[in-house]
Amino acid sequence: MAGDATLELQALVSGAIRRHSPLNIQGGGTKQFLRPPGSGETLDVTPHHGIINYEPSELVITARAGTPLREMENALAGESQMLAFEPPHFGEGATLGGTLACGLSGPRRAHCGGARDFILGMRIINGHGEVMRFGGEVLKNVAGYDVSRLMVGAYGSLGLILDASLKVLPRPETEITVVLTYSQTAGLAFVSSLARRSLPVSATLVERDKVYLRLSGSAAAITAAHKQLGGESHETAAFWNAVKEHQHNFFRIERPLWRLTLPAHAPLADLGGEYLIEWAGALRWLKSDADPTRIKKYVREYGGHARRIDGADTAVLEHADLPEPLMRLHARTRAAFDPLRIFNPGCLHPLL
Amino acid sequence: MYVTQGYHVRNAFLRQPMNSSAADYSVRKHHYASELATFLPREAIIDSPEELAPYESDALTVYRSLPLLAVLPETVEQVQRIMRWCRDNRVPVVARGAGTGLSGGALPHRDGILLVLTRLNRILDLDPERGIARVQPGVANLAISEAAQPFGLYYAPDPSSQVACTIGGNVAENSGGVHCLKYGLTVHNVLEIKVVTIDGDLITIGSQSLETPGYDLLALLIGSEGMLAVTVEITVRLLPLPETARLVVASFAAIRDAGNAVSRLIARGVIPAGLELMDRRAIEAAEAYARCGYPLDAEALLLCEVDGCPEDVERQIALAREVFTGCGAAEIRIACDESERLLLWKGRKSAFPAVGRLAPDYYCMDGTIPRRRLAEVLERISGFSVEYGLPVANVFHAGDGNLHPLILFDANNPGELERTLEMGSRILRLCVEVGGTITGEHGVGVEKINDMCAQFNAAELRQFHALKAAFDPDGLMNPGKAVPTLERCAEFGAMHVHGNEAPHPGLERF
Numbered sequence: 005m006a007g008d009a010t011l012e013l014q015a016l017v018s019g020a021i022r023r024h025s026p027l028n029i030q031g032g033g034t035k036q037f038l039r040p041p042g043s044g045e046t047l048d049v050t051p052h053h054g055i056i057n058y059e060p061s062e063l064v065i066t067a068r069a070g071t072p073l074r075e076m077e078n079a080l081a082g083e084s085q086m087l088a089f090e091p092p093h094f095g096e097g098a099t100l101g102g103t104l105a106c107g108l109s110g111p112r113r114a115h116c117g118g119a120r121d122f123i124l125g126m127r128i129i130n131g132h133g134e135v136m137r138f139g140g141e142v143l144k145n146v147a148g149y150d151v152s153r154l155m156v157g158a159y160g161s162l163g164l165i166l167d168a169s170l171k172v173l174p175r176p177e178t179e180i181t182v183v184l185t186y187s188q189t190a191g192l193a194f195v196s197s198l199a200r201r202s203l204p205v206s207a208t209l210v211e212r213d214k215v216y217l218r219l220s221g222s223a224a225a226i227t228a229a230h231k232q233l234g235g236e237s238h239e240t241a242a243f244w245n246a247v248k249e250h251q252h253n254f255f256r257i258e259r260p261l262w263r264l265t266l267p268a269h270a271p272l273a274d275l276g277g278e279y280l281i282e283w284a285g286a287l288r289w290l291k292s293d294a295d296p297t298r299i300k301k302y303v304r305e306y307g308g309h310a311r312r313i314d315g316a317d318t319a320v321l322e323h324a325d326l327p328e329p330l331m332r333l334h335a336r337t338r339a340a341f342d343p344l345r346i347f348n349p350g351c352l353h354p355l356l
Numbered sequence: 357m358y359v360t361q362g363y364h365v366r367n368a369f370l371r372q373p374m375n376s377s378a379a380d381y382s383v384r385k386h387h388y389a390s391e392l393a394t395f396l397p398r399e400a401i402i403d404s405p406e407e408l409a410p411y412e413s414d415a416l417t418v419y420r421s422l423p424l425l426a427v428l429p430e431t432v433e434q435v436q437r438i439m440r441w442c443r444d445n446r447v448p449v450v451a452r453g454a455g456t457g458l459s460g461g462a463l464p465h466r467d468g469i470l471l472v473l474t475r476l477n478r479i480l481d482l483d484p485e486r487g488i489a490r491v492q493p494g495v496a497n498l499a500i501s502e503a504a505q506p507f508g509l510y511y512a513p514d515p516s517s518q519v520a521c522t523i524g525g526n527v528a529e530n531s532g533g534v535h536c537l538k539y540g541l542t543v544h545n546v547l548e549i550k551v552v553t554i555d556g557d558l559i560t561i562g563s564q565s566l567e568t569p570g571y572d573l574l575a576l577l578i579g580s581e582g583m584l585a586v587t588v589e590i591t592v593r594l595l596p597l598p599e600t601a602r603l604v605v606a607s608f609a610a611i612r613d614a615g616n617a618v619s620r621l622i623a624r625g626v627i628p629a630g631l632e633l634m635d636r637r638a639i640e641a642a643e644a645y646a647r648c649g650y651p652l653d654a655e656a657l658l659l660c661e662v663d664g665c666p667e668d669v670e671r672q673i674a675l676a677r678e679v680f681t682g683c684g685a686a687e688i689r690i691a692c693d694e695s696e697r698l699l700l701w702k703g704r705k706s707a708f709p710a711v712g713r714l715a716p717d718y719y720c721m722d723g724t725i726p727r728r729r730l731a732e733v734l735e736r737i738s739g740f741s742v743e744y745g746l747p748v749a750n751v752f753h754a755g756d757g758n759l760h761p762l763i764l765f766d767a768n769n770p771g772e773l774e775r776t777l778e779m780g781s782r783i784l785r786l787c788v789e790v791g792g793t794i795t796g797e798h799g800v801g802v803e804k805i806n807d808m809c810a811q812f813n814a815a816e817l818r819q820f821h822a823l824k825a826a827f828d829p830d831g832l833m834n835p836g837k838a839v840p841t842l843e844r845c846a847e848f849g850a851m852h853v854h855g856n857e858a859p860h861p862g863l864e865r866f
Contacts, residue, residue, distance in 0.1 A: 061623035062726050062757075084625060113566055120572055121544050134815040142724040143537065143756045144796035146530050146579050147804070147811050148839065149823055150543070153575035162571070174625035199487040200509060202596040202665060224667035267564040269486050286566045309569045325569040329557045334570055336826035341819070353570070 007054030007068060010127075010135060010166055016047055017164060017346070018133040026349050029160040031070055032097030035106050039159060039351050040319055047164070049101050055079055056167060057141065064124060064141045066169040069101025076100060080172055088116040088173040092248045101165045107157025110248040111207035111218070114199075114268075114283040119156050122171045126152035128163040131342025141169045154337075159320055160348040161356055162341040176206070176220035181243060182235035184215045188279065189272050191215040196268040196285035204229050209247055210281035211254070218244060247282070254280040254289065262290040262299060266308035273302045300324070321353040331355070385424050388447065388469070392427060395437045400475075402426040411470055414455040414462040415517075418773075419802050423450065423464035428472045432550070432558060432588045438471060439586065440556035448835050449554075451582040453494060453522030457529060458720065459801030461581045461837060468835075473524050476588060479503055488547065488564065490591045493524025497531075500592065509594035512539035515797070516705070527587045530579030532797040534630040537755035538663075541797075543578040545593050551577060551585035554828045564591060576823070581799055581838040584827040598663035601629065602673055603691040605700050606680040607654035611635055614656035615730035617683035618754045621660070622727070624679055626672050630661040631755030635734070637714070638707050638749040638762075645710030648703035651687055658685075658754065659704055707751040708762070715747070715764035719776050723787030724796035727757040736786055737761055744779045746772075758796035759787070785810045800838045808838075809845035817842055 020027045028042025031049050053070035060083040067076055073093055080086050090110030091103045109118035125139025128151075138151035155162055186194055191210040195217075198205050204221035216238060219226045230237075246252045255261070259277065268285035277292025292299065296312065303310040309325065326334055338345070338356045350356070389403045402408055403425050413420040424447075429435045442449045448468030455462055464470045477494035484507035489500055497518040501510040514533035515521055521531070527549060532541045539545070548562040562574035577584055608614040614633055621628070634642065634650075634657045643650045650657055658680070662672040673690060680688055691697035703710075712718055725733050734750060741748045747764045761783055765776045784794040784807045794800070794807040808817070820839040824831070840848075 059726070059728060061619040062728060063622060064726075107567070107572075117540070117544060118566065120575060121540065130815075130819060132815075134819075136813075136816045136819055138816065140791060140793055141726060142792050142796070144532055144541065144724045144753075144758045145793040146797060146799055147793050147795050147808060148800070148816070148820055149584075150530070150575050150579055151819070151823075153543070154572055156572055156575075157567075158571055174627065177625070197485070200484060200507070200594075200596055202599050204665065204668075221665075222668045222671045224671065225665050228665065228667050265565040265567040267486070283566055307563055308565045309563075309567065321569050329553070329555070330559055330561075330570070333553075333559070333573065333827065337571055337573070337576075337823065340822035340826040 007052065009052035013047070013049070013052055013164065013166070014129055014133060014135055017129050020045065020346050021131065021133050021344060024344055025346075027346055029105070029164060029348055031099035031102035032072065032095070034093060034095035034098040035102050035108075037094075037315060038106055038313060038320070040317055042348060042351065044349070049164070050099065052166065053099075060085060062141065063143070063172050064169055065172050066141060066167060067100050068167050069099060069165045071100045073098045073100060073103060081175070084175045085172045086175045087122070087170065088112055089119045089122055090248065091119060092250070094249065100168060104156050104165055104168055105158065105160045111209075111244050111282060114208070114286055115206050116173070120153050123152050123156055123168065124171055125169040126155055127166040128155060129166060130163045131344055131346050135166065139169065143171060159352040161338055161352045162347070164347060178223045178226045179206070179218060179220045179240050180226055180230065181216055181218045181238040181240040182230055182233060183238045184217070184233070184235040185213060186210075186215050188212055188281075192272055192281055192285050195281070198284055199268070203233070207244055208282065208284050210279075210285075212278070216243070252280070254278070254291070257291060259291040259293060260312055261314040262292060262310055263313050264288040264290055264299075264303050264308060264310045266303060266306050270306035270308060275299055275302065319350055319352060319354050323354070326353060381424075388425055388445075391445075392425070392438070392441065396427060396429065396434060400428045400430065400434070402428070411452065411455070411464060411472065414452070414457040414460060416458055416460040416463075416801065416803055419460040419463050421464050421466050423466070423468055423470040426464075426470040426472050428475050430475045432476070432552070435471070435552045435586060435588055436556040436558060438469075439552050439554055442469065442832055443554050443556070443830065446830060446832065448832050450834050451524075451528070451586050453525035453528075454496070454520045456517040456521040457525060457801065458722070458798040459795070459803040461529065461799050461801035461834070462525075463802055463837075465835060471586065473586075473588075474522065480589070484509060484594075487594045488591055489594055490589065491523055492589060493527070493587050494522050497521050497523055497526055504594045505597070508597050510597050511592050512545050512595050513542050516708075523590050523592070524587050527578050527590055528580065528582045529797070529799045532753075532756070532758070534632065534753065537631060537753075538627050538629045539595070543575055546574065546578060546590055547593055548591040549574065549577065549587050550589035551587050553585050554830070554832055558588070559585070579799075581801065582834040583824055583838050584833065586833075598629070600666050600669045601661055601663040601697070602669055603697045603700055604660045604662070604673060604676045604680070605650075605689045605691070606658045606660070606685040607651045607687045608656040608658070608684065609654065609686055610684075611656040611734055612731040613684045614658050615727070615734070615754070617658060617680050617685065618730065619727050620683060621676060621679045622755070624675055626662070626675050628660050628672070628676075628755055629663040630659065631753070632659040632704050633657070633750070633752055633754035634659075634704065634707060635750040637747065638711060638751045641710040641714055641749065642703040642707045645713065646703045646706045648699050650703055654686060659700065704751070711749045711751070711762050711764070714749070716766040716768065717764070719763045719765065719780055721759065721761045721763070721780050721783050722795050722798040723784050723792055724756065724758045725787050725790050725792035727754070729790040729792075730754070730757065733759070733786060733790060737783055740779050740782055744775050746776060746779060753796075756796065757792065781807055802837055805837070805840045805844070806848045808840050809848050814842055814845075817845065
């Protein structure tokens with residue numbers, strides 16, 4: 005079948021296993037900045053591409069890992085549907101496999117769910133070179149452990165993703181963006197309070213003195229919500245795309261860039277820099293020259309996680325991120341899939 | 357789920373090794389009880405057969421087994437000590453909540469202890485500002501929504517047993533409910549859990565942020581049927597109560613039309629909060645039972661609930677009416693007030709007991725299929741019904757493609773239970789063959805362990821066992837459930853069918 009490189013990929017993986025030689029999994033190469041440079045041979049997944057099955061009335065799409073996200077989004081748009089976790093591309097050629105391996109979600113995350121929430125099934129190759137299928141194309145499935153969701157955000161360390169089935173959603177009939185004026189602290193409090201209100205909000209952004217809200221739904225519902233919230237209208241598609249793809253002005257200044265994930269209620273600490281806040285307060289970008297130890301200490305205190313993401317040359321996680329006995333479970337989980345550490349060793353964590 | 361009415365089939369299909377004599381059994385029981393009493397209050401240990409009797413099964417009553425002992429810890433620390441004791445003494449341990457499970461997941465192990473978590477039943481924290489609740493595993497599902505209600509919030513997953521079933525059990529089974537097409541399953545609504553491992557370690561999995569560093573062990577543990585760790589605390593996300601909810605009921609002269617209406621409605625961009633389908637036998641039974649005003653001349657009835665802000669609800673009601681009319685609906689009713697809405701739902705919600713009045717026993721299946729295969733699968737189930745001479749009623753979550761065929765039978769008739777179980781297995785394998793699954797929401801437990809051999813091949817099953825061993829190297833947690841051994845599959849001789857990859861997919865299999 006055109007675009008199906010399962011057997012070729014399986015042969016490459018089996019060869020690497022025989023030689024005990026690590027593999028550095030690569031799709032479109034758009035997310036290299038999120039991970040340390042791989043030490044092994046490059047395993048190019050892009051020959052394994054194409055949409056396998058798309059049934060709009062089932063709300064399900066199945067595609068191979070090397071399929072460009074763009075191709076999937078275009079197919080979905082043709083049927084007025086979308087990937088509701090709105091993944092960032094970070095460049096031309098971003099693939100489905102890379103997006104899932106990195107577990108990336110966009111502006112809708114706090115309102116509709118993240119990449120892991122839309123996974124229905126996967127086909128993978130494990131570290132024994134076996135092709136396996138977990139989950140499927142149906143919306144409810146509790147047979148066996150949820151291996152496909154476990155692959156999301158594992159940075160390839162539990163196996164090579166071959167194909168994935170995702171739940172998709174109808175595109176909203178109407179989307180508008182309104183902008184309100186708030187101090188950043190008050191803006192954070194406002195967006196984090198949205199969780200307990202029935203408003204058709206599908207994205208939030210808190211800048212220095214502005215709050216941007218994207219409203220999605222039927223035209224009548226949007227009009228009603230706009231009336232209730234007030235605020236000026238603002239451009240929508242290009243604006244949120246720029247936020248998602250880090251083309252917003254905030255990301256243009258050369259200072260260390262940190263990605264903080266926090267409970268939405270965590271206070272806004274003065275960490276000697278500037279914030280841009282998404283996900284109703286749960287995702288905060290920080291540009292700061294502050295001592296990394298100080299940033300991490302603050303974030304951990306509130307049960308969150310901080311990571312410097314510009315030009316990453318270290319593993320995604322560090323020792324302190326996975327304290328014992330959680331680390332032990334991670335190591336054993338890794339070994340259950342890939343005992344020889346063939347796939348992306350040291351990429352997620354130095355010991356994994 | 358096998359529901360027997362006034363007739364018990366004790367241990368009919370239960371094979372557990374009798375590896376010890378009765379005297380030895382009794383000695384061990386007393387020895388274990390006295391050891392556990394060194395760190396548990398005496399009243400937390402149940403050892404007499406009379407007191408153990410209520411724990412011999414969950415809601416799948418065809419499988420029954422008494423454990424050596426049941427323990428009812430009141431603190432997390434006690435759970436940790438129990439688990440460590442089980443590990444050190446290599447004693448099997450089965451966790452249990454309210455025992456409402458439908459697949460025998462909480463069936464006790466004859467040589468093990470039953471860890472009953474119902475005394476861990478406090479809501480520890482409910483924070484309306486943050487929209488979260490932190491609860492112990494023995495809290496009933498509905499109790500969370502009731503506690504959140506004064507703040508205009510609720511917990512979305514609503515399994516039909518929600519009055520009684522515990523949130524700990526929901527986590528173990530990844531429970532769904534009527535509203536999961538729009539609001540998701542347990543895995544979509546739990547933020548963080550605290551678990552105790554077989555080593556007695558207390559570990560926090562997930563977080564109150566939207567992302568947690570490391571593997572998504574939260575997704576792995578939710579739905580793992582008590583095989584990997586024991587959940588002792590759960591933080592759930594609460595949602596604002598919908599402003600409005602309205603119900604549309606449409607009747608159809610052919611079940612195929614109703615099935616098509618489901619697909620077309622969703623293709624039109626409507627995501628109903630609930631979308632339920634009942635066939636003629638179910639409609640008649642429900643109407644006779646609940647007197648809810650269902651049309652008795654219909655072959656199929658669709659109940660479609662939409663919720664949200666009034667403007668969105670209006671728009672979706674209009675679309676639903678248009679789609680149902682286009683698909684040939686004979687009659688469309690829109691509940692005009694809350695009491696009519698609740699009355700119309702009452703028929704659906706009482707459909708299982710209503711169907712139960714039609715025969716001495718019924719067996720409830722739980723497979724999921726792609727919605728587009730709905731009509732075809734229902735027709736093939738009718739074919740099985742004729743072949744086995746057993747009537748079937750269908751009531752199910754059409755929006756999710758989650759079927760619940762109810763096979764009616766009489767266990768008093770020799771061989772009828774066996775025929776029923778065989779027909780059930782045929783239905784599940786049909787689900788796998790059309791690209792679906794053997795269980796949508798009830799879990800594998802002991803009930804569907806053989807059917808797992810049809811859904812997964814040897815490599816996949818080995819992978820599951822490797823994952824199990826990563827958490828529980830000695831296989832002490834809920835042994836014998838959820839994932840069959842490869843030997844068992846070889847013995848069962850199931851044909852492994854994988855969606856379109858079944859051998860000769862074009863052939864009818866009867």
